[in-house]
Amino acid sequence: MAQIGSYVLLLALALSAYSFLAGTVALVRRDHGSERMGETARRAGIATFAMVLLAAVVLVICAFQDNFSIAYIFHHSNRDLPAPYKFATLWSGQEGSLLFWSLLLAAYGFVLRLRYKTDPRLFAYASVVIAGVQVFFLLLLNFAAHPFAVMQGSLPSDGAGLNPLLQYPEMVIHPPMLYLGYVGFTVPFAFALGALIMKYPGEKWIHVTRRWTMVTWGFLTCGIFLGAHWAYSVLGWGGYWGWDPVENASLMPWLTGTAFLHSVMMQEKRGMLKVWNMWLVFATFWLAILGTFLTRSGIISSVHAFAQSSIGEWFGWFLIITFAAFLYFFLMNKSHLRSEHKLESLVSRESSFLFNNLLFVLACFTILWGTWFPKISELAQGHQVTVGAPFYNSVAIPVALLLLVLTALGPLLAWRKTSLESLKRNFLWPALGALAVGLVMMISGVRPWNDISYFYALMAAMLAALVSLTVISEFIRGGRVISGHSGQNLFASMVHLLHRNTRRYGGYIVHFGVAVLVIGILGTPFNREAEKEMGYGDKMSLGPYTLVCQSYTQEYNENYSSEWAIINVLKGDKQIGTMYPERRFYKASQQAQTIPRIRSTAAEDLYLVYEGLNPDTGRPIIKAHLNPLVMWIWVGVWIVIVGTGVALIPNAQAVVRVPAPKLVESHAPAGAGD
Amino acid sequence: MTIFICAVVTLLTLVYVFYLPGELYLGPEKTRAAYLRERKDAVYENLRDLNFEYKAGKLPDADYQSLKTSLQDEAATLLAEIARLEKNPPPASRRAKA
Incomplete structure (x- = not known):
């Protein structure tokens, strides 16, 4: 064989x-x-x-x-x-x-x-x-x-x-999803480069690759969040994102790919940003290769880098060659990428896409710098200096908040220019709703002046509300127009609206999913944890929960042996369940692995880890985390996936009435296409 | 057995790749007129979106009229050039198709 x-x-x-x-x-x-x-x-x-x-x-x-x-x-x-x-x-x-x-x-x-x-x-x-x-x-x-x-x-x-870390059901589907995303970005890149080389007239290559790009983006999104869910469910540290180099490697092409998905609309609709889009799609492809290189070469240490090998040199040369080839064709044919229109106003849909792109690229560059900093510092100083979560958070959180502002604002802005009156008309009610959410949070005890993370949480909640309200208002406004014409009820009209422009309204559903996801993330500053050696009948308290150790048990099968803690969970005096945090020992690889148990509700996750025996006392150690709102992250991701699926459905046909052609003297010709 | 399987796989592959009976599909070559039609479709779609947003109450009258006029001018420019090209088409390309 x-x-x-x-x-x-x-x-x-x-x-x-x-x-x-x-x-x-x-x-x-x-x-x-x-x-x-x-x-x-x-x-x-x-x-x-x-x-x-x-x-x-x-x-x-x-x-x-x-x-x-x-x-x-x-x-x-x-x-x-x-x-x-x-x-x-x-x-x-x-x-x-x-x-x-x-x-x-x-x-x-x-x-x-x-x-x-x-x-x-x-x-x-x-x-x-x-x-x-x-x-x-x-x-x-x-x-x-x-x-x-x-x-x-x-x-x-x-x-x-x-590897025991990989013996988890999600690991059977996480890598294929991620790879479908990584590999898939080769297709829009291939079309973009092909169109550049042949000086392809027009934007049809974008039309051809639109679905490829969205499908690829959807796979990468699934892959990233399956990875986050795997990290949460298996690694046992109670978190889902650790700014690990390999996590970052998957996020970078996602960021540029997301920027591309937005900016490419400007090229389709207005013939603008052609040079930018060309570089963006190249950067996305290039970063996907870089991600594979990081994961596979072991050049930067990571819990996910499952290999140490010599293929780094091959990847290094490939990255250089692809960059050189792309640069060559770009310089040879850049005259073909002339923009057909200029930005007419800073308050327009175009400018919101432009700012959104700049923010995505800024976030990507920051993550790229932080990921490679250990290697760069090693070259400069002879030893590796790693950067941790505070470095990434200091840029990523403000950028994410600004992106949420644009996510809310973008759909309300008109193409070309938007007047102040139009802004007031569309923005007033969602903005008031967001302010109300902020007020409610402050009344319920969130004090943004006490801690910067509380401030970020408050802003994130308000902006998530703003995004959700603008999405809802878009659906209601559109639904009313359809309802006025067809006589259908509002809900049926909104479904009709969705069919009429699946890409736009699918995109709005994605935005709503992102808002829900942000609600999940903003629980992070309020995480709590406790750890205790627990013998039979011992108790540990965390938030509203009391954990009582009932007993420990063992189990064996051909692949591994395992020890389980049986923990009764009480809320007040009432027992609400029993949890079984586990620790496995895999026979073939001779490695141990914790399997946390999670009790998930919309309000919070109770997350238990059996950390093994204390070598000094011989008593088992149980660690408990109380993580608010985590479930909203996974719900948000599902909404994002549904939105992406909707955006992939072809539009229902609509008839357009346009003016009869009239001959126009000596107007500037429509750009490109020659 | 291994050699036999490898030989069969190779033979089938070579036949598939290099045996090309009949005519090939080359498709029409893209002309400037085709490009302009694509742009025209994009402008029509923009007009359709604008009308819908106006009906949805997102745009004041003044904004709507101004945006509509500029899009109509753009569409008219494109239609004029398409009409010119259709009246005096460029020489036919060699790429015909079976």
Whole structure:
């Protein structure tokens, strides 16, 4: 099996190299024979997908067959590993995850090449760019991180097992989601670069890639929050985001990708920001590669960097080459990216998008700087200096608050310019509502002058209310117009409204989801925790809860042994439940792992960790966290996902009446397209 | 067996990639007129949004009239150029299609 896997990987490399080279020659020559060559290049790209898929299937079969003659399977699986984790072996280690990256890229390329009839020439350019990226990953797989490398010496009877941190259900879906996001940004980048190289007239490439970009963004969003939920549910420190380099690596392309999703509307609607969008989509692709590099190379220490290897140099060169290639084509063709309109007013939808983009990029740059600072300081001073949460929070929180202001304000502003009267008309009631929320919070005891984190929490609550109210007002206003025409009730009219412009109103649902998510995050300053050695019958109090240790128990299975604490949870005098924080010991890897238990309500999470025995006293230690409002984060994410799904649905058709054409003398021609 | 499977996979792949019976789909080449039609569609969509926002009460009359006029001027410019190009089309490209 290993030989078949190795062979098809080599064949995939040959096919993708052919797809890249023949595709390039066909596009450059443009004579009669080149069209047939271009077609063979397209088919070679499709065949690449079949070969990489075959390689991935072979690797998964080897995992299920416990084929420990393959080094990768030995290092990331064992005989008693449950079946879902054996399947997840594909992306559990460096070689497998690079194969998975390559598979997803080939799959995206496969779909793109099948849909080439939409615009054969534009798709041919995009296909060549994707083939180029594919060649890099297949070179890595064949020569630097081979997933089918065989074990030397005598065959081991069992594998070393999967990292216990990865033996959690969400870990089966978190990496694929994240990778679908990372890899997916190659597609809009490929179209953007293709459009730039061929000086493609107009913005159709944006139209073509709109859904790709939204789907990719949705996957990356899911991936990031599944990772946050995994960290919360498994790592046992009571938090969901630690500004770890690998977490940051996933956030950076998300930030630039989100900025791109907004600013690209200006290009579509007004022919503006073409240069900015080109760099933004390149930065998003580049940061996604950088994220893979950070996760896989181990260049910066992280709890998530599951590998230490020499592939960093390969990635380094690839990042340099892609930057140089993009810069070359940009400088050669930048005249094609002339803006068709200028910013007419600072109070307009365009300017709100512009400021939103600047804030996203500022946040991204800050995170990039903080993430690489240990490496930079090592080069400058000889030792690594890491930056922690206070550094990131000092920039990210004010930026996030300003972004919320723009999220609320943007939909209320008109394109081109907005008068003060229009602002007052649209903004008054949501602003009063937000002020009322602030007042209620202050009356209920939040004193913003006591602590900066309370101030941020108050602002976040008010702005989340503002965003929610503007979204609601947009739906109600639009619903009333439809209702006036159709006679439907308001709710049915709002559903109709959603169908009429799914992208806009889906986007508003996403904004509402973000507001809900922010409510969850603003509970963080009010987190509390307690820790105690607890024998039978011992009690510990935290907030309104009293925890009573009932007993401890043990359990064994083939994969791990575990100890459980049985803790009764009382609120006042009433028992409201029993929780079972657990500590596992995985046999194959000889590693221990805590499994926290969480009692989640809309108001707060009670989070218990069994930390093991105190080595001095031999008594078990229980740590409890009381984290307010966390559930709202996960609810917010679900709303964001629903909104993204809605935005992907095609609009219902509408008839537009426009003025009859009249001949216009010597007006400036509509830009580009020549 | 392994060699046989690898040989079959290679053969099938080569046939799929290089055996191209019949004509190829090349699609129409994008012209400036096609580009202008896309821009026209974008401007119409902007007009549609503007009308809807006005009906929703988001814009005062003065703002609406001013924005509508500028969008209509833009649409008229595009339509005029499309009309000119349709009257005097540029020479046909070699990219015809089967």
